[in-house]
Amino acid sequence: MATAEQKVSDEMSREKPEHVRNTELGKPVTMLEAIREALWEEMERDPSVFVIGEDIGAYGGAFKVTEGFLDFFGDRRIIDTPISEAGFTGAAAGAAHMGMRPVVEMQFMDFVSCAYEPLTNYIATSRWRGSGPVPMVVRGPVGGGVRGGPFHSQNPEAAFFHTPGLKIVYPSTAADAKGLMKAAIRDDDPVLYFEHKKLYRAPFLREVLEPDADPVPLGVARKHREGKDLTIVTYGMMVHESQKAADQLHEEMGLDVEILDLRTLLPMDEDAIVESVKKTNRVLIVHEDTRTGGIAGEIAMRISEKAFEWLDAPVLRVTAIDTPVPYSPPLEDYFLPQVSDIVTAAKYLAKY
Amino acid sequence: MATAEQKVSDEMSREKPEHVRNTELGKPVTMLEAIREALWEEMERDPSVFVIGEDIGAYGGAFKVTEGFLDFFGDRRIIDTPISEAGFTGAAAGAAHMGMRPVVEMQFMDFVSCAYEPLTNYIATSRWRGSGPVPMVVRGPVGGGVRGGPFHSQNPEAAFFHTPGLKIVYPSTAADAKGLMKAAIRDDDPVLYFEHKKLYRAPFLREVLEPDADPVPLGVARKHREGKDLTIVTYGMMVHESQKAADQLHEEMGLDVEILDLRTLLPMDEDAIVESVKKTNRVLIVHEDTRTGGIAGEIAMRISEKAFEWLDAPVLRVTAIDTPVPYSPPLEDYFLPQVSDIVTAAKYLAKY
């Protein structure tokens, strides 16, 4: 068998396909394309990176993120699996022990629940137990609004947010998606990386990226909108819904909303949150996930611990309602937090 | 084969063993005995109740909760299983569909992580999906302080707290353990029932119970200690640590601490919390679980939403540190929240 080194040089002799060269060519990319480019570039850079999951080879993955990868990187680095999320997630950890940097694709992140046991028990604790770091990424599509029903629409961050040892990334822009994916792959800790399927190909997210942009460091929030009157702490799809709300609030009442995009949920950038709260004195947390037990709680708790004195109003939240994600459009639209909810909550806080 | 009805009458002809007759005889019971009595009495009362799990038959379960049950109820109602937590949890749901009321024993609740997928996806959503209610209880030992190491000491409430459709019970006294178990078994929704292994046989919890006590309703907190200066919201083992802290605080500085024992974590008795906060204006949340993403966050969030105006101080929390549960005594003691931590936090709040 060829060694990893030989294989890499074989690959390099082949032509890089057009659809992963957008940034090289100065063309704008969608979030999906940004993720694809990040994976490709990391695989080129580091022969220990490989991708494993269901239907990622010839089919290129359910959302085509790894389209074209099999031909270029071969089936030792683009590994199709049986339907066994726990099996291949655990196997990825074993490979990581041996010096590899696996990227695990969940066909839908809803199915990461099948790998809950190895992730929270084995993988998250490995370093601490003295079995060494487990550099691996578990990535896949999350989120609702696409009529996917209760099992193809989940936001599973809260399930893992409670586990010391895991990191959770949830980007909202193409640039962040690329930079955070690179950072996640290079990170020595296991990272769950959530990709909102409604943002994958959203035209408004298309942007031209810097060809040699640095990875975006994990654990650092991004100020999506600068403001002084009210802070919205959010992430993922809701960054953009908050942006719409902020524009409307500005227009309607001149309110100057600051939007903090957490980007990394765990570890959480509490310094950025606290700093913004100290400036605006009013906080609204917005997440697409359901209400009870969602991560808004932790954010509110930390604000209480670290910035209570600066609060001029209660910390409030806008979230989905406490049910599974319904399938039918009127139900799902009711279920999901809407721009109007954000506007209403912000107005309440502004007037408080 | 005998029908369920026949079987019940067969059983009634046999003698009920001594060790489940403590309450009948007016003798005090430990929390473990209270749980055992509740199971026994519910099995006697309702032929659709059965227990399923590992080593619960001849062995009587790892903690002997079902000791003596096999002989009396037979192996159709005390069902030993292969090691397959997902398998028998899912099977219990199937049985519940057919009109049964299964009680699933996890040998240690740490292993409920293996059943995360069926619990959060299938079982929690069944009623909502139109597949009918799933009356079942998943019970087992939780908690640290017994040198059990990272995989026999977990408090897994936060993992399930986020799932609409599940209920979570976590008693702290023998009377509640019995009454809540009865309510959990009779409830039509799936209930996770956590039993702190350090409280199982704790002598100070021994109490004489009312023979015909009603079930303790789910979703209703209990005032463990009445006070006016500060509210501690807590549950499980930490109720008793908080009690010690409260006694010390009273002695040292005359502080009058109110302790609210949640008993049911989901649904949470927010009315009781809010009412207490409105009285004391200061809240400390204490849980044995780790910090980030623990359920303190949700409690703080709800207080912010519903009682912010009444707060004279930030909502604070005392919890375990953010690591797996360490095995060695000095490490575990450092890891766990201690009475002194509660005292320190309460003093801080009192002086705020």
Added chain:
Amino acid sequence: MAETIGATQGTIPLGLSRDQLIELYYHLRMTREVEQVLVNLYRQNKVIGGLYRSLGQEATAVGSAYALRRRSDGTGDMIAPAIRNLGSLMMMGATPVEVMRQYMAKGDSPTWGREQNVHFTDYDKGYIGLISHLGVMIEIMCGVAMTFRLRGEDRVALTWIGDGASSTGAFHEGFNLAAVKRAPLVVIVENNGYAYSTPVARQTAAESFVAKAAGYGVYGDKCDGNDVFAVLEMTRKAVAHARAGNGAALLEVMTYRRKGHAEHDAQAYVPAGELDEWVARDPVDRYVARITDEGWVDRKDLDEVDERVRREVDAAREQAEASPLPQAEEALAEVYGGSPARAPWTRLQNPDPHEA
């Protein structure tokens, strides 16, 4: 009354009557027609989300369910259909209009628009709706079957699992439990060549799925899944075995998924020629050829069935299309018994977080 023909060469196999042959044909044809209507609705963007086909697998779906004791009062056998078992579901009594309403996310669908496609339940008729997570229904149906055994009822639970889903831990845990408890659970592995894009050779190294039966210590059998008679016979034997108290069974049918994983799948991964081979083995054509060639049923009897199916399907389509979508507030449906979900405080007449 149905006339049953004696057991001489050329007679109808399995003791079936002419009426039963027509009944089977009705179900095969109905499955195909309902799917054809769904394809049309899908192309008109009236289906919400994905459309999953069972084209080429109808004999498996229909033949296996036909082996069951079907009742409408909750005392018969129970199934949990997989995604390619539309025919089984309708065999048990689900109606075309229910299926169409499900696919169109209508408010009067069996799940009130909350869930999709064949994910719906009727305990009286004897079916439990699956969830998407593959494998879990084996665990659920294990519990159903265990209950039958524990209560001394001579009912049987039947479910199907894809070649792909057989790789899940849920399959293993659920089936092993059923095996060791001698529960009356019959599981049919639908070996249809693919799991999404993944061919069977990348799903298992085993020569067959029925080779797993010995590893679980259960009854095993395998047959041509495109032959209604073979599927019916194999399933009947296994069901009888289970019903008699002899425990679980693992069956395998060899069939083929002629359409992609779902309607959007272009099947680029399928080798050239493979589809044609399986078109030639079409289970409905084969069945029709057999029963007409043998002279058991006249072509015109089948034409009548076709006519009837078309009428029923058209009526169902009309009804389903006329059905309303659910009202938005129905999203607050009960997750817990007796208590609806809470409405967002931001949507109250007087928005107030104290009501959150």
Added chain:
Amino acid sequence: MAETIGATQGTIPLGLSRDQLIELYYHLRMTREVEQVLVNLYRQNKVIGGLYRSLGQEATAVGSAYALRRRSDGTGDMIAPAIRNLGSLMMMGATPVEVMRQYMAKGDSPTWGREQNVHFTDYDKGYIGLISHLGVMIEIMCGVAMTFRLRGEDRVALTWIGDGASSTGAFHEGFNLAAVKRAPLVVIVENNGYAYSTPVARQTAAESFVAKAAGYGVYGDKCDGNDVFAVLEMTRKAVAHARAGNGAALLEVMTYRRKGHAEHDAQAYVPAGELDEWVARDPVDRYVARITDEGWVDRKDLDEVDERVRREVDAAREQAEASPLPQAEEALAEVYGGSPARAPWTRLQNPDPHEA
């Protein structure tokens, strides 16, 4: 140099030398002695938590690991021991003092007191510590073996699974993946009669565990787990098979758990007489009888080993007992790379929640 005796009747089997026989004996004896010391420490309340014995299973642990390529530089084969594989762990190079420190939760144990018993790792020596959740190590070792194959290294991964743990979904998912990827993974099912109190007949309906091999499409074999030679031979063949690139293997050993699940277990569920039967088949006694009866090794050579083992074990015990417990603040150990856990704000010099 070791003298190897030719392949005539009465000669040492498997091409083993006299020195190798003594080496095997050393490991059998060492396993037993270390456990005996642990029992004493347990009775003195110096063991923290449970004590898990492998009494009667030493031949399985020692014989199987002896089939591996053992290195101390991270280039050899890899194992993940199960709870009854103390002998395998020490065969790979773990030392008695490390094991004792683990059991006594000492600060200088391989896990610094964070984890228990045989739950510890040394990649250079070639072992990965298990976690309690049964089955997951099959997934992990599958990934280890896949990596060997993907990188073209001729290394092998070996792990064991209890009769009980074979029922987990993790076993199924991990092993099927290894099988289909032809990863060099050898899994030995330790059929020792019980899983905690549950007898094998309530764990599976299958006649044997090796019957599962065909269901996964892999090499299978079975042997007497109390016969060192049989275990070694069977494992060697499977390891050679895997090393040659022919894929995974599922082996079964028939052995018996002579002690309870853990030291606290009174084994009331064990039928009368069963234990005695297995005492008569003690693997160490059998091995000693064989090698001395055949005249391959003198009793006095073994006495020397006994002496050496006792010395080493005593020294280890002394060292381990003298080891300190960890410092409380070491609880703040790194869960993430580069950052220790945060200390509770209530324990700061000046308690302040802003520092929480």
